[in-house]
Structure formats: C-alpha cells, structure tokens
Amino acid sequence: MTKFLLLSRAVAENLKNGDTVAFEGFTHLIPTAAAHEAIRQGFKDLTLVRMTPDLIYDQMIGIGMAKKAIFSYAGNPGVGLLRRLRDAVENGFPHALEIEEHSHAAMANAYEAGAAGLPCAIFRGYRGAELAKVNPNIKSVTCPFTGEVLAAVPAVRPDVTFIHAQKANKKGDVLVEGIIGIQKEAVLAAKRAVVTVEEVVDDFDDLHPNLTVLPNWTVTAISVVPGGAHPSYTHGYYNRDNASYLEWDEIAADRDRFREWMQKNVIERTADDFAGRVEHLRNAA
Amino acid sequence: MSELGFTPNEMMTIAASRALRNDDVCFVGIGAPSAACNVARLTHAPDITLIYESGTIGTAPDVLPLSIGDGELCDTAVTTVSVPEMFRYWLQGGRISIGFLGAAQLDKFGNINTTVIGDYAHPKTRLPGGGGAPEIATSSKEIYITMAQTKRGMVEKIDFYTSFGHGEGGDHRQRLGIDTKGPTLLITDLAIWKPDPVTKEFTVVSLHPGVTREKVQETCGWTVKFADRLEETPAPTELELKTLRDLKARTDAAHKGEAVSAKRGSKDG
Numbered sequence A: 001m002t003k004f005l006l007l008s009r010a011v012a013e014n015l016k017n018g019d020t021v022a023f024e025g026f027t028h029l030i031p032t033a034a035a036h037e038a039i040r041q042g043f044k045d046l047t048l049v050r051m052t053p054d055l056i057y058d059q060m061i062g063i064g065m066a067k068k069a070i071f072s073y074a075g076n077p078g079v080g081l082l083r084r085l086r087d088a089v090e091n092g093f094p095h096a097l098e099i100e101e102h103s104h105a106a107m108a109n110a111y112e113a114g115a116a117g118l119p120c121a122i123f124r125g126y127r128g129a130e131l132a133k134v135n136p137n138i139k140s141v142t143c144p145f146t147g148e149v150l151a152a153v154p155a156v157r158p159d160v161t162f163i164h165a166q167k168a169n170k171k172g173d174v175l176v177e178g179i180i181g182i183q184k185e186a187v188l189a190a191k192r193a194v195v196t197v198e199e200v201v202d203d204f205d206d207l208h209p210n211l212t213v214l215p216n217w218t219v220t221a222i223s224v225v226p227g228g229a230h231p232s233y234t235h236g237y238y239n240r241d242n243a244s245y246l247e248w249d250e251i252a253a254d255r256d257r258f259r260e261w262m263q264k265n266v267i268e269r270t271a272d273d274f275a276g277r278v279e280h281l282r283n284a285a
Numbered sequence B: 001m002s003e004l005g006f007t008p009n010e011m012m013t014i015a016a017s018r019a020l021r022n023d024d025v026c027f028v029g030i031g032a033p034s035a036a037c038n039v040a041r042l043t044h045a046p047d048i049t050l051i052y053e054s055g056t057i058g059t060a061p062d063v064l065p066l067s068i069g070d071g072e073l074c075d076t077a078v079t080t081v082s083v084p085e086m087f088r089y090w091l092q093g094g095r096i097s098i099g100f101l102g103a104a105q106l107d108k109f110g111n112i113n114t115t116v117i118g119d120y121a122h123p124k125t126r127l128p129g130g131g132g133a134p135e136i137a138t139s140s141k142e143i144y145i146t147m148a149q150t151k152r153g154m155v156e157k158i159d160f161y162t163s164f165g166h167g168e169g170g171d172h173r174q175r176l177g178i179d180t181k182g183p184t185l186l187i188t189d190l191a192i193w194k195p196d197p198v199t200k201e202f203t204v205v206s207l208h209p210g211v212t213r214e215k216v217q218e219t220c221g222w223t224v225k226f227a228d229r230l231e232e233t234p235a236p237t238e239l240e241l242k243t244l245r246d247l248k249a250r251t252d253a254a255h256k257g258e259a260v261s262a263k264r265g266s267k268d269g
Helices: A007-014 A032-040 A054-063 A083-091 A104-115 A183-189 A242-251 A255-267 A271-277 B008-018 B032-042 B071-075 B083-092 B133-139 B213-218 B238-265
Strands: A020-023 A046-049 A066-071 A098-101 A120-123 A139-142 A149-154 A160-169 A174-176 A192-201 A212-214 A221-224 B025-028 B049-052 B098-101 B116-118 B123-126 B142-146 B183-187 B191-195 B202-207 B225-232
Touching (some): A020 A032, A032 A271, A054 A066, A083 B123, A104 B083, A160 A183, A183 A212, B008 B183, B032 B049, B032 B098, B083 B133, B202 B213
Parallel strands (some): B202 B225
Antiparallel strands (some): A139 A149, B183 B191, B191 B202
C-alpha cells in the first residue's frame, strides 16, 4: 500500500547510494522535482537509466552523482546537445562516466521485459547498426520456430523508479494521461516506485475506464508537487517551458556557470518552488 | 532570399513534401522532416498519417513541434499509445510506409551517423545518438532523408553507423536479412537524389532551379554521380510557398510567445 510523504522523505526512504534508478517521462511528465531532491540529498555512484537523459541527467551527471548512464537519446530535445553529459564522456569531467547506449526500441522493450518479469527483451532491431558492436549488452538470439536472428538486450530492473503524474486519488491510485511514454513499464519494472503528482482528488469515478491508472499497491510513495515536471510539461495543467530548454544550452556550456546555477536553483531551493515556476505556463495548457 | 523568390531551404522542404502521398503512414523525424510532412498534409495529402515516436498517431499540429513530445501532437492525434507499443506494434509490426529522417552525417549509400564524431570510446564530439532511428531505418517500408548539403555533413566515410542505409551498397541489406527497401530518396537544399538501382549509390536526378552541378559537388564530400537525364525540380507553387511560410510564421509566433512569457515569469528556469 502506498503512503503519502513529503518529497524529501520519499526520496530519502527509497533511494540509496549505488542504486540503479530511473527517472522516466518521455518528453512529457519528466520528474524534475524528484531529481532535484535527489541532487540536494547528495547521492553518489548512481546508475541512471532513462531513454532520453534530458536536462535532469545532464544536471545529475554534471554535479557528479552518476557512475553510469543507460540511455537511447542524449540530446536536449528541439535544441541540440547535452553539454554536461558531453563533458563527462569527452573529457571525464567531473569524473569518467560509463555509458550503455541503446536505441529507443531496445530501451522500450527492455522496460517492458522488466515489467513482465523477463530476464531479457527480444525484438527485431539493431540490424546493421554499429551500437551492437560497441555495447556488449546487445546480443542476438535465434527464433526456435523460424530461425530468424533477433536482437536481445537485458531487461531494465531499476532499484527505484521516479515518475511524475497528473493526479492521485485519496487511496493512492495514480492517473497518467496524454503522452504516456514509458511510465507504466518503468514503475512495474522497478523494486520501488515514487510518484510525484500535481494534485490529489477524492476519487477517479468520473474517469474513462481505460485511462492509465497505476493501482496504489504498485506505488511505494506519493508526493504532491505541483509543477514538479517543470521545465517539461503536465498535459492538462501547464505547457512545456521551451525557453528554459533553450536557456539550459547556455548554462550547461560553461562549468562555472553550471555550478552557480545549480547552487542557486537546486541546492538552495525546495520542491515547493516548482509551483511558482509553472504559473505563467498554465493559461493555455 | 534569392532572385528566384524562394530560399534553398524552402525548396528543400517543398520538394520533400511532394514525395509524400495521401495514403502514406509516415514516421516523422523532428526538424526538416517534420516541416515537409506537415506541408504535405496542408497541401496535397490532407489524409496522410503522421506519427511521432512519442506515441502520437495521426497528428495534425497547427504549429511545428519543438520536440517529438509536444502536447499539441497528442491533442491533435487520432490516438496516443505508449512508447513500447509505438515501437513494437506500429514500427516493428510493419505499419509504417515511410520513415522520414534527418542526418548529422550521411554517406553516399544513405548510412546515417548521429552518434559520435571521432572514435566511439573517445569521441571528439559526442552527438545525441540514435533514438528511434536505428529501427526506423530498417523496419519502415522505405526511407526518405532530407538535409542541407555541407561537406561536413555529406562525407565519403561516416564515423559511426547509427542507422543502416545500403551499407557498402549493392545487396548489402538483403545479405543482413533486411527485407525493407531502405533509403529510396534524398532531398537536399540543392537537388533530389535517388539510389542507383544496382550499386545503391545516391545519384542526382533533379537539380533545384538555379542550381549547377558544380554547386552540388562543392557542398558534398564524395564524388557526385549525376543521372544521364538530369531534370529540373519544379519551382515551388504559390500555394506551397504560402503554406510553408504561414506554418513557419505560426510556429515562430507560438514558440516566441512562450519564450517571452517565460522570461518575464521565471528567474530560475
């Protein structure tokens, strides 16, 4: 059964040094507030799993929390490159980063295999692709029925997954709607799951019966953090803050400027600051 | 703007849009492919199905998305599915007729690199990587590629095979057991290219208005082959140009508006 906790407590109770952790959300619903809380609590040696590392893993890698990153697209969506991740990969700054790189199809299949309790995912992929030569975790299996050679990758089984969602009801069931991405699979693949939500409502009686609902017994802890996906967006609540994505390109380009920004906007802040950051983005959402 | 009344980039987008048919199911890459696909939808192919890898199927955005996951793609979609479903049922399941990709680095056989410049383990430049492209390139029935020509972009040898085109040419795809067609069309800001039926090397079949063979060669890193019967790409029509420019103006206004209000409302990003 899930419990409602302050985000600081939910993170402290569920994340440990050395954990394999996924902060998921495919462009939409990125759990930034949870990632910032993890940064404030100073965890070390994390293996960060995410299809698109996005700003949050650029920040966590840049601050030196990550031992390894497992990903499939390390760009700043619509803007360009992730400069802290680049600095780690190209120059070993602030320290060397081990990477395990996949395609989206592989990562999506690997999360689904994790949720399905399988050891690996099998799919038709990586044909002619050079990643299969540089990533030892990309292997192949032969179909016992047709003889077709298919790609195989290990299932993703995070110690803990963090996601952001629209809302929970009082019992702790969770609604995710819009671009649902990989959230359900990432939660069900993990040993523990923490969900930040925009709000808590009495019940889900008025919802369409097929909307993505994670029953409360699949979620370890829920924290109410309005605006917690900023600068990504929450469908039905507020829009994507495209200006912040553009601005990040400049901030992350310089090591000192990055440190100053992180000190002022993450270290010295709390999860309560997120609501104010999305106020101007709410009208048209 | 040249004396022709349109820019090379406008010609590229419009030429690319013309290649799409009303009954296509198109997996859309962000950037130049996205603009071309939406111009097609707004002109000759109103019923085209546009799919973005965030799971949005049959989208009809009023402005071009900045990312593959913009909310408007979901708002205007026929349906939105999860990312595993997108890649398993719809792409791997063989439902996509055209995969439309851009490229950081391209070779003459349509192989694409978006992963690294230099060595993989010690890259000179770490690029974003493949995302959905490695499987789009092999599971879509055919692939269109669009990019502006530069010597840095169009190279004799790419540094990393992110997405497989025709490999070393000829029957290389079949030898790897890939039964889809691969790259069948390359549209640049200067020309339209198609693979040679046997060698699979991209060959210029049509020059855009005002473009010379020399100009195409100057901006390409391999020795360019030209078709025996070289055509001239028809110039953009008024409707095509107006559609593209209106779309860009709406897009700029929408994204600029957000940027301005964001600067005003937030100090901390």
